[in-house]
Amino acid sequence: MSDAKKPDESRRSGRSHQAILKAVVELVGEMGYARLTIEAIAARAGVGKQTIYRWWPHKGALVLDAFAALAGGVAALPDTGDVSVDLKAVLRATVVELCEPRFEVPSRALTAESQMDPVLAKQFVDTLLRPNLEVTKERLRSAQRAGQVARGVDLDVAVELLFGPLFHRWLLRTAPLTREYADTVVDYALAALRPPSPSSGSAG
Amino acid sequence: MSDAKKPDESRRSGRSHQAILKAVVELVGEMGYARLTIEAIAARAGVGKQTIYRWWPHKGALVLDAFAALAGGVAALPDTGDVSVDLKAVLRATVVELCEPRFEVPSRALTAESQMDPVLAKQFVDTLLRPNLEVTKERLRSAQRAGQVARGVDLDVAVELLFGPLFHRWLLRTAPLTREYADTVVDYALAALRPPSPSSGSAG
Numbered sequence: 001m002s003d004a005k006k007p008d009e010s011r012r013s014g015r016s017h018q019a020i021l022k023a024v025v026e027l028v029g030e031m032g033y034a035r036l037t038i039e040a041i042a043a044r045a046g047v048g049k050q051t052i053y054r055w056w057p058h059k060g061a062l063v064l065d066a067f068a069a070l071a072g073g074v075a076a077l078p079d080t081g082d083v084s085v086d087l088k089a090v091l092r093a094t095v096v097e098l099c100e101p102r103f104e105v106p107s108r109a110l111t112a113e114s115q116m117d118p119v120l121a122k123q124f125v126d127t128l129l130r131p132n133l134e135v136t137k138e139r140l141r142s143a144q145r146a147g148q149v150a151r152g153v154d155l156d157v158a159v160e161l162l163f164g165p166l167f168h169r170w171l172l173r174t175a176p177l178t179r180e181y182a183d184t185v186v187d188y189a190l191a192a193l194r195p196p197s198p199s200s201g202s203a204g
Numbered sequence: 205m206s207d208a209k210k211p212d213e214s215r216r217s218g219r220s221h222q223a224i225l226k227a228v229v230e231l232v233g234e235m236g237y238a239r240l241t242i243e244a245i246a247a248r249a250g251v252g253k254q255t256i257y258r259w260w261p262h263k264g265a266l267v268l269d270a271f272a273a274l275a276g277g278v279a280a281l282p283d284t285g286d287v288s289v290d291l292k293a294v295l296r297a298t299v300v301e302l303c304e305p306r307f308e309v310p311s312r313a314l315t316a317e318s319q320m321d322p323v324l325a326k327q328f329v330d331t332l333l334r335p336n337l338e339v340t341k342e343r344l345r346s347a348q349r350a351g352q353v354a355r356g357v358d359l360d361v362a363v364e365l366l367f368g369p370l371f372h373r374w375l376l377r378t379a380p381l382t383r384e385y386a387d388t389v390v391d392y393a394l395a396a397l398r399p400p401s402p403s404s405g406s407a408g
Contacts, residue, residue: 032320108319108320109319109320111316111319111375112315112316112317112319112320113316114375114376115312115313115315115316115375116236116312116313116316118377121376121377122377124376125376125377125378129376129378130378133378154388156379157369157385157388157389157392158392160368160369160372160373160378160389161365161368161369161389161392161393163372164364164365164368164369164370164371164372164373165361165364165365165368165369166368167368167371167372167375167376168364168367168368168371168372169364169368171315171318171319171371171375172318172325172328172329172333172371173322173325173326173329174329174333174334174337174364175360181361184358184361185361185364185365188361188362188365188393188396188397189365189392189396191395191396191397192392192393192395192396193392193395197401
């Protein structure tokens with residue numbers, strides 16, 4: 001216990017950590033990723049630059065941590081036994097998140113920067129996006145075992161069939177992004193993924 | 205005929221016009237939309253600023269014209285009678301275009317800028333994207349009349365079910381964007397959109 005932090009110091013560290021992550025998300029929304037500096041983050045968070053460098057080696061790592069904290073981590077999808085209900089819950093939650101200014105503004109900034117910066121794009125996808133796609137694939141695998149999704153379905157394509165139309169509408173603003181749209185996308189995607197109906201018309 | 209341009213002057217105008225559009229696409233790819241200036245375009249194209257202002261009121265109108273010229277205009281989809289064949293031809297062509305550096309670099313720049321600039325985004329969608337979605341909807345309408353797509357399908361959702369997964373993979377670089385992926389997306393989307401099979405199992 002001799003080298004453990006004192007309670008006061010630990011509490012101060014926790015507060016600084018949170019202040020830095022909050023400052024990063026705000027500033028990415030305001031000025032974009034490219035123009036973001038460690039100086040600006042330190043000033044906004046009310047900490048010294050050395051405090052930031054103690055925890056993060058560079059800006060990219062810090063921004064991804066800040067977005068991961070904003071997104072609140074990835075949980076397994078619910079499994080009520082009805083894959084349609086579970087996917088609609090997730091896609092509706094995604095719609096709500098994408099339309100919430102606190103999340104939307106910095107997310108658009110990071111998406112924009114990713115177009116011009118393939119290294120950031122790969123970290124962005126690996127850290128923030130792929131875990132969400134993976135838990136969705138896991139839920140679809142469970143639906144395959146339950147006979148609600150065909151065995152032969154390519155699950156990498158299936159998850160993009162679900163999330164692709166959502167992001168298409170969000171990124172390109174082709175039309176308002178609503179919960180009803182999320183529900184329709186799930187209905188259409190599941191119609192594509194369901195097992196062939198038995199020739200007799202009765203369940204086996 | 206008295207106020208018609210002389211042939212030499214008309215030829216020179218045509219050359220300047222093409223040089224300006226080419227310069228715009230190059231420069232958007234190199235510096236992005238936000239930092240693009242009429243001065244830089246004039247210098248690259250070898251024309252005077254007044255020549256540019258004679259034809260385009262502002263940068264936004266010019267950039268959209270340049271991208272419309274790059275995309276080569278929107279034609280109706282082929283109608284071979286087989287909607288799967290026709291959609292695969294279009295989605296494969298989209299994949300090829302999105303992966304071609306001459307098109308990819310400025311398109312990513314414009315997509316990035318659109319995230320931060322809703323006015324540009326709306327012009328971008330209305331001028332460049334929506335016409336492509338509309339001709340695809342028209343082909344799906346013809347497939348509805350032919351009984352290959354269910355009558356009740358929401359065609360606005362259907363086109364995003366086709367193009368959404370393509371753009372999702374391109375924008376977020378979740379995996380390589382290939383012709384095979386385009387084919388699979390069409391197969392899945394059409395499985396979602398097809399009419400309910402007759403209960404007897406034989407075509408009516």
